[in-house]
Amino acid sequence: MTDTVQLKRWRRPPMIKRTWLRALVWVGVPLYVVLSLGSMEVNWARVIDGLPRAKEFILSFSSPDFTTRWNDIYEGIYESLVMAFASTVVGILISVPIGLGAAKNLAPTPVYLVCRGIIALSRALQEIIVAILMVAIFGFGPFAGFLTLAFATIGFFAKLLAERIEDVSKSQSEAIRATGASWSQWVLYGIHPQVFPRFIGLSMYRLDINFRESAVLGIVGAGGIGATLNTAFDRYEFDTAAAIILIIIALVLMAEYTSSWLRVKVQ
Amino acid sequence: MLELEKLSKAYTSGDYALKDVSFTIEKGQVVALIGPSGAGKSTLIRCINRLVDPTSGTASLNGKNITAMPTRKLRQVRRQMGMIFQDYALVERLTVMENILSGRLGYVGFWRSLFRKFGPEAENDAFGLLEKVGLPGYEDKRADALSGGQRQRVGIARALIQNPSLLLVDEPTASLDPKTARQVMRLIQDLCHERNLAAIINIHDVALAQQFVERVIGLKAGQVAYDGPPEGLTPEVLTEIYGEEDWSATVRKDGDEGASEAETPEAYAVEKE
Numbered sequence: 001m002t003d004t005v006q007l008k009r010w011r012r013p014p015m016i017k018r019t020w021l022r023a024l025v026w027v028g029v030p031l032y033v034v035l036s037l038g039s040m041e042v043n044w045a046r047v048i049d050g051l052p053r054a055k056e057f058i059l060s061f062s063s064p065d066f067t068t069r070w071n072d073i074y075e076g077i078y079e080s081l082v083m084a085f086a087s088t089v090v091g092i093l094i095s096v097p098i099g100l101g102a103a104k105n106l107a108p109t110p111v112y113l114v115c116r117g118i119i120a121l122s123r124a125l126q127e128i129i130v131a132i133l134m135v136a137i138f139g140f141g142p143f144a145g146f147l148t149l150a151f152a153t154i155g156f157f158a159k160l161l162a163e164r165i166e167d168v169s170k171s172q173s174e175a176i177r178a179t180g181a182s183w184s185q186w187v188l189y190g191i192h193p194q195v196f197p198r199f200i201g202l203s204m205y206r207l208d209i210n211f212r213e214s215a216v217l218g219i220v221g222a223g224g225i226g227a228t229l230n231t232a233f234d235r236y237e238f239d240t241a242a243a244i245i246l247i248i249i250a251l252v253l254m255a256e257y258t259s260s261w262l263r264v265k266v267q
Numbered sequence: 268m269l270e271l272e273k274l275s276k277a278y279t280s281g282d283y284a285l286k287d288v289s290f291t292i293e294k295g296q297v298v299a300l301i302g303p304s305g306a307g308k309s310t311l312i313r314c315i316n317r318l319v320d321p322t323s324g325t326a327s328l329n330g331k332n333i334t335a336m337p338t339r340k341l342r343q344v345r346r347q348m349g350m351i352f353q354d355y356a357l358v359e360r361l362t363v364m365e366n367i368l369s370g371r372l373g374y375v376g377f378w379r380s381l382f383r384k385f386g387p388e389a390e391n392d393a394f395g396l397l398e399k400v401g402l403p404g405y406e407d408k409r410a411d412a413l414s415g416g417q418r419q420r421v422g423i424a425r426a427l428i429q430n431p432s433l434l435l436v437d438e439p440t441a442s443l444d445p446k447t448a449r450q451v452m453r454l455i456q457d458l459c460h461e462r463n464l465a466a467i468i469n470i471h472d473v474a475l476a477q478q479f480v481e482r483v484i485g486l487k488a489g490q491v492a493y494d495g496p497p498e499g500l501t502p503e504v505l506t507e508i509y510g511e512e513d514w515s516a517t518v519r520k521d522g523d524e525g526a527s528e529a530e531t532p533e534a535y536a537v538e539k540e
Contacts, residue, residue, distance in 0.1 A: 175356035175422075178316055179429060180346035180373025185380045189369050193360040 057238045064246055065239035069232065073244055076218070076228030077251075079142045083224050084211035087146045091153025091210075092203055098154060099161030100187065105173075106165060115158070122155030127213055131222045142223030149210045149217070156209070160202055161195065168194045200266045204259030208252060215248055268294045268465055269315070269433055274324035274334075276310055276489075284310045285489040287324070294432070295463040297456060299476035299497075302486035303509050308469040311486065312435040315467070316348045317341055328433065346373030349426025351455070353438035355418040357410040363421050364406040367393045370428040389428065396424040400454065416447035423454060427462075434459065434466035441471060448472070452479045473500065473517050 016022040066073065101107045101115035130151055134144035173190035181189060218226020225244060232241040269292040276285040285307045292298055300308050313319040315326050317333060325334045333344050349370070357366045368385045375385055397403055400420035410418065419439060426434060436455060440448035452468075456479045459466050470476045476483060477497040485493030485500075485508040492508050493500070502514040 169359075171352060171354050171356040172358050174318060175350065175352060175425075176358070176369060176372065178318060178345060178348075178350040178435075179370050179425070180342045180344075181369070181380075182342065182372075182377065184377045185372045188377070188380060189358060189361070189365075189372065193358050196360065 057241070060238035060242040061246070063239055064243035065237070066243045069228070069237070069240045072228050072231070073225075073240070073247065076225035076244070077247060080211060080214040080218075080224035080226070081251075083142045083145045083149065083214050084207060087149030088153060088203065088207045088210050090146075091150040091206070092157055094150070095154050095157035095161060099158040099165065102158055102162035103165035105168070105170075106187070106191070115162075119155050119159045119162075122151055123159070125151075127152050127217065128220060131217045131220045135221045140221045140223065145214055145217045145222035145224055148222060149213055152213070153206055153210065157202055157206055161199065164195045164198045165191060197263065197266050201259065201263050204255065204262060208255040208259065211255065212248070212252060268292060268329060269467075270325075270327045271315075272325045272327075274311070274314055274321050274326055276307070276314055276319065277322045283489045285314065285321070288486075288489070288491055289324075290484060290491065290494060292433075292465050292467065294465055295459070296482060297459050297466045297468065297480045298482045298484055299480040300467055300469045300484050300486060301471075301473055301476055301508065302492070304471075306486040307489040308486055309437055310489075312350075312437055312467055312469060315433075316345050316350060316435060342373050346429050347431050348433045348435055349429045349431035351419070351422050351426050351434065351436040351439050353441045355415070355422045355442075357413075357418050357421055357425075359409070359411040361410060362406065363397070363402070363408050363410060363413070364393060366410050366421055367396060367424045367428055370425040373429065392428055393424070396427055399458075400424050415443050416451065419443065419447075419451050420454070423451070423458070427458060432464065434464055434468075436466055436468040438469050438471065440475065448475065449478075455479075473505065 014022060016025065098115045098118055101111045102119055104112060107115065127148055131144060131148040134147045138144045138147065168191055172194065173186065176186050176190035214222075214224040215226040215229060218224045218228065219230045221227070225248065229241060229244045232238075232244060271291070272289050274285055274288045275283060277283050288307075288311060300311065302308055310319055314321040315333070317336070321334055325332050327333060328344055328347060331344065333341075336344060358369065361369070365383065368383065368389060371385045371389045372380055374389075379385065394403075394406070397406060400423055402417060402420055402424075405413070405417070405421075410421065413421065434455070439451055439455065443451060452475060455466065455468070458464065468476070468480065477500060480497060483493065483495065483497050483500060484491060485504070487508050493504050500518065502518060505514045505517065506512065
């Protein structure tokens with residue numbers, strides 16, 4: 001034993017206090033990942049068979065065919081844009097009151113619970129499932145897609161709007177209340193200005209999601225560019241499919257740039 | 268004018284934020300409310316305009332019991348009480364004008380407030396107040412573009428456009444530098460005298476309070492521990508309110524007031540008629 005000075009040391013307290021639980025997490029999680037990967041069966045022979053098809057599809061991007069099926073593509077894109085735009089607008093109109101009701105600092109508990117219930121329902125039912133139901137009720141075509149996307153928008157938009165409302169600065173909204181404002185005036189002056197930039201950002205984002213989503217919904221018969229894309233795949237017209245995918249990418253990029261430009265404008 | 272009788276606020280835990288607070292404030296009287304952090308100063312003024320509901324006791328303004336009032340009527344009584352905040356509490360994304368006019372929300376309906384139609388008198392008043400608080404030409408600036416002192420002046424204008432008879436002022440100077448703090452206190456004092464407004468000013472700075480008010484109420488653990496003129500704040504009284512400390516530099520001496528009044532006459536941007 002040497003005569004060195006004892007330095008007082010410090011260690012960050014562990015996030016999980018119980019040692020056995022910490023050990024379980026460290027060992028258990030990696031083990032679970034390995035086991036679950038191992039449980040997936042991959043038929044390598046099938047993969048090798050599929051490779052040439054994948055190559056053909058990827059190569060078709062170098063020669064996309066916009067012309068042969070141009071009328072179909074144009075109609076599909078147009079239908080998708082209409083569907084995305086209409087469903088976003090209608091979805092947001094319905095989401096605003098639900099979002100207000102789902103904010104704990106605005107709504108009394110019964111209203112809060114009902115609104116959160118609606119949001120949970122909309123989020124639980126995946127778009128494809130809703131679309132299949134809508135197609136069953138309203139038949140093939142973009143109207144079923146429109147209803148599906150409007151419904152899906154509610155769960156997304158109302159939830160995120162409510163979360164933003166719950167984050168508003170308390171002192172700003174308190175000051176408005178102190179002036180003798182009614183509940184609706186309070187929302188108008190104390191809440192709305194604070195959440196507006198987020199509102200715009202979310203609207204643009206949802207428009208973008210609804211457009212991309214409409215490409216998938218066509219596969220179950222809900223109209224739009226997805227239907228055109230599906231037909232192209234069914235006919236092994238990979239060149240046309242590539243053209244459609246390129247158009248979708250271009251439109252999504254445009255939406256991306258527009259929304260970031262708009263977000264800067266509305267600060 | 269404002270009458271508090273045995274006003275109490277208890278939390279569900281059973282602790283009292285306020286206990287049996289009783290006092291009366293006359294028309295035009297400016298009162299400082301002092302006391303250590305957690306003594307219940309903020310809670311007290313919020314119990315008066317019912318941003319916080321008191322548990323028992325009453326507060327009445329001009330003979331009307333505020334405590335028992337249903338929410339619908341609360342609106343009319345709230346607009347008689349202008350509130351000024353420590354962190355200014357302006358709606359940051361709105362313009363200075365919208366912030367000032369929001370003080371008229373208690374007087375107009377939903378649609379008029381949506382379209383910012385508060386009426387020609389209100390707009391004219393707002394321009395007058397902007398001039399008064401030393402911010403002429405600032406009407407279209409956004410609130411978040413202003414400095415602390417400027418924001419507090421807008422906050423004062425918002426409270427005054429309500430045409431109140433009482434100002435509830437919560438730590439108006441706590442976020443300001445000493446010079447701006449004095450200007451803001453002087454502005455509040457002048458406006459109260461000019462319009463014969465009563466005011467309750469929560470304030471940490473005892474020396475500043477003594478300089479600008481005619482009456483001091485000391486709160487300690489939710490109860491009134493002192494109520495009297497600023498001259499009465501002796502070291503013994505301050506020890507009673509805050510606890511043991513060396514108070515020799517805080518207690519006001521004769522001739523102090525004249526000296527501090529003379530400090531920066533030009534700093535106060537408001538023109539005095």
